[in-house]
Every structure is written in C-alpha cells, then in structure tokens.
Amino acid sequence: MQLDALLQPLLAQLNSGVVLLDKQNQVLFFNQFIARRANVQLEQVQGQNLFDVFTDLPKAWLQRKLDSVRQLQVPAFSNWEQRQYVFKLPHLRPLSTGSQYMAQNCSIMPLGNGSDSAGYLCILIEDATDAFVYQQQLHASMAQLEQANRIDGLTGIYNRRYWQQQLQLELLRAERYQHPVSLLLFDLDKFKQLNDSYGHQGGDAVLTTVAERISALLRDTDIFGRYGGEEFGVVLPETALDGALMVANRICKTIAAETVSYNQQHIPVTLSIGVASFAGQSSDELIQQADIGLYNAKRQGRNCVCAYTDSADYLKR
DSSP: OOHHHHHHHHHHHOSEEEEEEOTTOBEEEEOHHHHHHHTOOHHHHTTSBHHHHSTTSOHHHHHHHHHHHHHHOSOEEEOTTTOSOSSOOBOOSSOOOSOSBOOEEEEEEEEOSSTTTTTEEEEEEEEOHHHHHHHHHHHHHHHHHHHHHHBOTTTSSBOHHHHHHHHHHHHHHHHHHTOOEEEEEEEETTHHHHHHHHHHHHHHHHHHHHHHHHHTTSOTTSEEEEOSSSEEEEEEETOOHHHHHHHHHHHHHHHHHSOEEETTEEEOOOEEEEEEEOSSOOHHHHHHHHHHHHHHHHHTTSSSEEEOOSSTTOOOO
16 A cells, blocks of 8 residues: 555544645645644645745744754744644634633654755644643632632631731831831721621621722722721831821721611711831731720720820820
C-alpha cells in the first residue's frame, strides 16, 4: 500500500490541526481539523498566503516565529498560557468557558534539510481547551476562597481577622513614614433591644444596611471591617485626629438621619463611636483606646462621637 494512501486518512482523523506552508508562507495543505473549525476548504485557498486565508492570525508575532524557525531550523512552541490561541477557531465543545475560542498549544516545525525542501514548515495545533477550562475554574475557586477568607458573610465588608491584619500593616506603614492614621470603633446603640423587637432577621437587615451606608461615606483607601456582632471598625490612613472626628460625626449623623426599612417597618438606628489616633502604640493598644472612646460615648448618652484622651474621663465631641 502506498504511504500517501495511509497518510491521508490519518491526517483526516487526527484530533490536531496540521498546516503545511511553503517558503513564501503559501498554504500547501491543512487537514479536516482545521477545515471544519475554520469553515474553509483546502481546494478554495490552496496556494494562497497564510495570512490572507486566516485573517485573524496575530501576523507580526507569528511572522517572527516563522522566520526564526526557518533561519535556525529548530522548532518553536507556544502554549495556551502564553497566548490562548493562534488560529481563531471555535472549540466545538459543550463547555462553559470565558471564551468561545479553542485554547491551543502551537508547534512550528521545519520540514526537510535539502535545498528543495528548505523553508517548508508545519504548524501543529493541539486543542488545550480542557486545560484552559480547568485553570479558569481553579482560579475562580481560589478567588472565591480568598474572598471568603477576607469578607464577612453577612455585611460584605472585611471580617475581623483580615481587618486586624490590615490595621497592623497600616500602623507599620504610618510608623515607617511618619504619616498619621486614626481608628474609629463603633457599634449600634441598644442592638439587643432591636433584635428582641424585630427578630434576628431584622437585626441582620439593620447590620447590612448600616454597613452599606457607611461604605458609601468612606474613601477607597479606608479599611472598613466588622469587629464583632454589632461592632465595626474603620481604619483611616493619612488621617489625624481632627479629620477622623469629622468622618466619625458624618457617619453618626448619616445613620441617625434615616431609618432602616424591614418587613414594612421603619427601624430607627443610631451609633456610638470612639476615635483614637496612632502615636506609636500597638494595634491592640489603639483598639483599646478607641474602645474607651466608644464606652465614653455610650456613657454620654449614645448617638455621639468621643475621642480617646490620656484621661479616660475626658470626653471630646
């Protein structure tokens, strides 16, 4: 049996794309893998320039690859992680991906060593869509896991562990560069009574709404987290005590000005806020100072802001 008679059915059934080029990048052959996905027949384009047949090719990049393989007579390779695809071919698979195009491993190989065959090339396209989809799913799962490790599930702001980590980093940064940073610590006034009156779902609705309203008042650089059940904290980088008091009063007044709607009821909500400014103390000490300010705000009658001072009995509005 003639070798050509064996090669033709082999190339037709091969689950990889094969493209043969002459010295001028004219298309000599491509197999059914390419023909089906590109929706083009060899007889229609044979002898035409590769880049005229497949107009979506990355021409400058691929031309450099082709020239390099011809000059050096060594194969070149590009995988799907470097460039998702070379030939813009649909993957034809029942897969949910971020792209309708096939992810590819592409090999470019020189053909022959004789003067007649020098400059001829074979481009081999392997479908790597399965690996591409798996990698997408893996990255998505890792991103979700990372998000879960940082975000409070109810309010959508930072959880306590991550918030405290960021507080420590901000204090290190502030100490190194001698920049101001302040801390707000606050909780919802009479939250237990609120839960008793409206149920835990009503309490959750209040926590969620309050978190959303406060988030809208903060800068992108501010670090907002849920410190405890109804207790929250805000780290204010590049903010001295006077500026922190302004932010705290704005938060306090905004929350008190508008009720929270839940189950056709309007729930009044107020906050008590303690403020402390960094002066070389540890993160635990800064939190303790803001907590003293919070306690004094409660003692002063709630729905107000108090700054920590060296005298625990001194209240500042």
